Amino acid sequence: MSRETDIQNLADEEVMHLVQEGNPRAFELLYDRHGGPAFSLAYRMVGDRVTAEDISQEAFLSIWRSRARYQADRGSVRTWVLGIVHHRAIDALRHNLVHEKRRSSAEGIEERFEARETTPGEAARREEARSVRAALEDLPDEQTRVIELAYFGGFSHSQIADMLEMPIGTVKGRMRLGLDKLRRSLAGVAA
Amino acid sequence: MSVERHHAQEENVGAYLLSALTEIETRAFEKHLEECPVCQDELDRLRPAVDALPRSVDPVSPPASLKTSLMATVNADAREARGEARSEARRHGMARRLRERISRLSGGLTDMRPGVAWMAASIVLLAGMVGGATGLYAISELTSGDKGARTVTASVDKTRVPQASGSFAVAGNSAQGGVLRVHGLPTLENDSVYQVWLRRDGEAISQSLFSVGEDGDGAAAVADDLKSADAVMVTRERAGGAKAPSEKPVLNVRL
Numbered sequence: 001m002s003r004e005t006d007i008q009n010l011a012d013e014e015v016m017h018l019v020q021e022g023n024p025r026a027f028e029l030l031y032d033r034h035g036g037p038a039f040s041l042a043y044r045m046v047g048d049r050v051t052a053e054d055i056s057q058e059a060f061l062s063i064w065r066s067r068a069r070y071q072a073d074r075g076s077v078r079t080w081v082l083g084i085v086h087h088r089a090i091d092a093l094r095h096n097l098v099h100e101k102r103r104s105s106a107e108g109i110e111e112r113f114e115a116r117e118t119t120p121g122e123a124a125r126r127e128e129a130r131s132v133r134a135a136l137e138d139l140p141d142e143q144t145r146v147i148e149l150a151y152f153g154g155f156s157h158s159q160i161a162d163m164l165e166m167p168i169g170t171v172k173g174r175m176r177l178g179l180d181k182l183r184r185s186l187a188g189v190a191a
Numbered sequence: 192m193s194v195e196r197h198h199a200q201e202e203n204v205g206a207y208l209l210s211a212l213t214e215i216e217t218r219a220f221e222k223h224l225e226e227c228p229v230c231q232d233e234l235d236r237l238r239p240a241v242d243a244l245p246r247s248v249d250p251v252s253p254p255a256s257l258k259t260s261l262m263a264t265v266n267a268d269a270r271e272a273r274g275e276a277r278s279e280a281r282r283h284g285m286a287r288r289l290r291e292r293i294s295r296l297s298g299g300l301t302d303m304r305p306g307v308a309w310m311a312a313s314i315v316l317l318a319g320m321v322g323g324a325t326g327l328y329a330i331s332e333l334t335s336g337d338k339g340a341r342t343v344t345a346s347v348d349k350t351r352v353p354q355a356s357g358s359f360a361v362a363g364n365s366a367q368g369g370v371l372r373v374h375g376l377p378t379l380e381n382d383s384v385y386q387v388w389l390r391r392d393g394e395a396i397s398q399s400l401f402s403v404g405e406d407g408d409g410a411a412a413v414a415d416d417l418k419s420a421d422a423v424m425v426t427r428e429r430a431g432g433a434k435a436p437s438e439k440p441v442l443n444v445r446l
Contacts, residue, residue, distance in 0.1 A: 024269045028262055039253035041245045050431045053257050054384075054400055061410075064265050075242070082245045090210050095381050125250045132247035150209035151244050157211045169202065176205030176237070183240035 012077035020067045027064055034078055035060070037125070038085045045089040045152050055092055059085045086151075093154030135185040143178030146171050197227060204233045208241045256414070260399055263412040267360055267370040270340065345373075345423075345444045352376055352441045354407065357425075359444040365417040368398075373425070373442065375407040382430050387411045388440075390422040398423075400432050421446055 007015070007029060015033075018026030038059060043052035063070075063084060070080060136144055142164075149155045149163070157175070161168045200223040206212050207220050224231055345357035354375035361369040371387055379385065384402055388395040396415060403409035413423055424440035426433075 022269055022272055024262070024265050027265055028258075031258060031261060035253055035258065036250055037245065037248075039257065040248045040251040043251045044248040048431070049254070050400075053254060056253060056257055057261055057399075060261050061264060064268065079242050086245065087210065122250050125246075128246055129249050132243050136244075136247055147209060147244070150206070150211035151241070155211065156213055157206045158213075160211070172202045172206050175209055175211065176202065179205050179208065179237045179240040182243070183237060186240065186243050 013072050016067075016070055016072070016077050019064070020070065022067075030063075030077070030081075031060060034081045036122075037078070038081055041082055041085050042089050045086075045154065046092055051092060052089075055085065055088045059088045062088075090154040132186065135182055138185060139178050139181050143174045143181065146174045147178045147182070150175060196223065197229065200227070201230060201233070204230060204237060208234065208237055259414045260412045263362075263368050263414045264370055264410065266367070267362065267412075270362070271360065343444050343446065345371075345442045347443075348439070348441045355442060357442050357444070359413075359423050359446075361417060361446070368413040368415055368417060369423075370410060370412055371423060371425070371444070372410045373403065373408065376403045376409060376442075377407065378403055378405060379427060383427055384430055384432065385409070385411070385425050386428045386432050386436070387413060388424045388426065388436055389413055389415050389417070389420050390424060391420040395424065395436050397432060397434070400428075417446060 007018070007026060010018075010029075012030075012033065015026050015029050019030055035056065039052055039056045042055040042059075043049060046052055046055065059081070063081065070077075074080065136147070139147075145164070146160055149160050150157070155163070157168055157171045161171045164171070200220055203212060203216065203220050207217065212220060224234065340363040341361050343359045343361065345359060347355045347357065349355075352375070354377075355373060356375055357371060357373040359369055359371045373385075376385065379402065384400045386400050387398040389398050390396075398413045398415060399411045401409050401411040411425075423444040423446065424436065425442040426436040426438050426440050428437055
């Protein structure tokens, strides 16, 4: 078996170990596996491809340059990577004032740029997205709304309270209740 | 920990997981977490729901240029690290040889008075360091692991960016582009970015966008082939970048 085949067969955590040793080929594999979901998340949040590309680039460079900080016992590589992308996107949303020009028609935008289902991996990701989205949409509307505004919109609880004209305590309560219901609902969805 | 403080923080668990707290609230909540196993358990219980949220997003293909640009920077970083590792090994080897030379010398100095012996050893050490430093520079140039790789210092418009400096590391194979590193550039307003251009045949070709940290440091990749290009330039543009430079470059690297 060639060395290239060997590295392709490694689990994420093993690839990450090679990345921590400064192996660019392992980092490229990490990007190949998680670059798509990372870009998709950034794009879902900021709503334009150039900003999503900047966020993804900054996030992956930060992963490469801070690779020593990864700790396998803190969760999966995918969760770690997406967490970094999410924080970068929130920073961009809160500092770059892109709220106004995005998300007005998030679904329409996604339709325009949806990836073609060319690989089994992409088809599986799309199916997984449908399942998680269905669980999210099953929540009471007011809970779905505060969760989406916070997570994908990058709005703070006080901004959401202003927007929805409700007390901050209610917003926080709905976030917590919604997450709890989502967690229970997802228990039947592959984690 | 008081019950009141716990109740005050307990309702923040969901907002914290969703990054909906302010920075001050986040710090206060994290401090509370350190001493509250109840909130820590609640956080662990709800976390899978938040971890699932990015999986609700339909896949969107990133542009191929993202990987190209990213890997150009990563490969340049790795080459630089390998070069530094070799230099470090070389330095250790040099120090070891110097210690051996001094040790051998000290054997021949035993008949000298202590002050004279120390002075003689110092002269040997100094000569070794000067010779070693020259050799080190040459080795670093020759064994950087990337034959033909070089670094070019940028010229800076001191009237507009007085504290700035920069350099451009050209890959050994110029078809692989290079990496621009800057220091002391001012941070820009939120609606502006620095844009990197490659000038070829009088035409400016956009390469990448970057911003700098509070310390003014930043880096950006030039992914295009450098063949027949004569300069790498940086301008300040509106967020999202421009199709052509809107101002005279604040930083310029002549290739």
